[in-house]
Amino acid sequence: MTLLDRYPVRIAGTGSYVPERVLTNADLEKMVETTDEWILTRTGIRERRIAADNQATSDLAVEAARKAMADAEVDPGEIDLIIVATVTPDMAFPATACYVQHKIGARNSVAYDIAAACSGFLYGVDIAATQISGGAVKCALVIGADKLSSIVNWKDRNTCVLFGDGAGAVVVKRAEESSGRILSMVKGTDGAQTGILKVPGSGTGCDPAEMEPVQGTVEGTIYMAGREVFKHAVTAMKEAAIKVIADAGLKPEDVSMLIPHQANLRIIEAIRERLALPEERCFVNLEKYGNTSAAAVAIALDEANRSGAIKRGDAVVLVVFGAGLTWASACIRW
Numbered sequence: 186m187t188l189l190d191r192y193p194v195r196i197a198g199t200g201s202y203v204p205e206r207v208l209t210n211a212d213l214e215k216m217v218e219t220t221d222e223w224i225l226t227r228t229g230i231r232e233r234r235i236a237a238d239n240q241a242t243s244d245l246a247v248e249a250a251r252k253a254m255a256d257a258e259v260d261p262g263e264i265d266l267i268i269v270a271t272v273t274p275d276m277a278f279p280a281t282a283c284y285v286q287h288k289i290g291a292r293n294s295v296a297y298d299i300a301a302a303c304s305g306f307l308y309g310v311d312i313a314a315t316q317i318s319g320g321a322v323k324c325a326l327v328i329g330a331d332k333l334s335s336i337v338n339w340k341d342r343n344t345c346v347l348f349g350d351g352a353g354a355v356v357v358k359r360a361e362e363s364s365g366r367i368l369s370m371v372k373g374t375d376g377a378q379t380g381i382l383k384v385p386g387s388g389t390g391c392d393p394a395e396m397e398p399v400q401g402t403v404e405g406t407i408y409m410a411g412r413e414v415f416k417h418a419v420t421a422m423k424e425a426a427i428k429v430i431a432d433a434g435l436k437p438e439d440v441s442m443l444i445p446h447q448a449n450l451r452i453i454e455a456i457r458e459r460l461a462l463p464e465e466r467c468f469v470n471l472e473k474y475g476n477t478s479a480a481a482v483a484i485a486l487d488e489a490n491r492s493g494a495i496k497r498g499d500a501v502v503l504v505v506f507g508a509g510l511t512w513a514s515a516c517i518r519w
């Protein structure tokens with residue numbers, strides 16, 4: 186029996202926000218040597234959203250947070266914990282969560298950030314869930330928000346076509362008798378693979394092996410060994426999804442909706458096929474937004490919730506993967 190069995194926890198509301206500006210594959214054709222056809226067939230992405238210069242990560246986060254609070258019917262004063270998962274904070278400090286706390290008026294909350302790249306949102310949900318099930322917190326706001334456009338090298342076709350900006354949020358509370366609940370969570374980290382997805386020169390790192398310039402890398406922008414990351418992503422996400430389903434006491438065929446990290450349609454398809462799920466039981470929206478890092482799975486969850494793609498009683502599986510390497514999965518009775 187886990188802590189989550191003794192004191193069940195639920196997702197009480199969802200919200201998301203993407204900036205207005207759309208950057209299409211055709212726009213990128215004018216910026217780097219690429220084609221719409223290459224981007225679409227290799228990734229599944231058609232367009233992504235780019236935040237305005239005067240929009241900080243906290244601004245994206247606040248929009249998503251307000252919608253999640255409205256959906257959960259909670260007031261800012263009821264929130265006692267705010268976690269923002271981001272790798273593009275407003276500043277090195279204070280935490281982006283502190284800006285969010287002030288902007289939404291959640292004066293009774295503790296607020297901090299976590300950095301787990303694309304896995305950050307589910308790491309945040311895990312922290313909130315264990316805090317709530319342990320009794321320390323009653324109501325938490327977990328936000329995945331990133332302005333990746335601020336750390337993309339717009340001259341590097343290997344990476345600039347992949348990413349976008351956005352935010353997704355959930356309100357997490359203790360479950361009631363009749364409500365849904367988080368059934369199981371799985372997390373993992375492999376720090377031996379820090380070198381294949383990173384932002385060199387963005388911090389205090391001075392290990393020559395890590396800092397050695399990789400061809401085409403520009404300090405302070407994303408470097409990714411795409412093929413390597415791809416392989417790890419498929420393996421880790423498949424295993425995490427299978428384990429979280431088994432830990433929930435379910436079988437893959439019981440899953441009503443798989444909501445994976447939105448990085449590459451080929452990765453998503455590999456996981457869906459491993460679970461032997463039909464296409465309609467796998468939620469995909471990356472064609473509209475690209476990879477929005479910590480926000481991606483949270484935006485997808487919100488869209489699935491609001492569109493009716495997931496309904497009360499459904500078994501929903503979230504699975505994510507990102508730099509670190511990090512990965513996580515959650516199985517939720519919606």
Ligand code: UT7
Nearest residue numbers: 219220223227303342343346411412414415418448449507
């Ligand atoms: O959020 C964290 C998790 N991130 C991921 O999961 C991303 C994982 N990786 C991927 O999604 C894929 O590896 C990529 C989409 C990044 C790349 O796809 P790929 O099928 O692995 O391509 P590749 O790296 O093997 O490159 C194939 C070719 C290369 O040319 P050569 O060496 O075969 O001549 C690249 O130079 O495609 C070339 N290429 C491009 N061509 C046109 C790379 N980027 C582009 C581009 N347009 N934008």
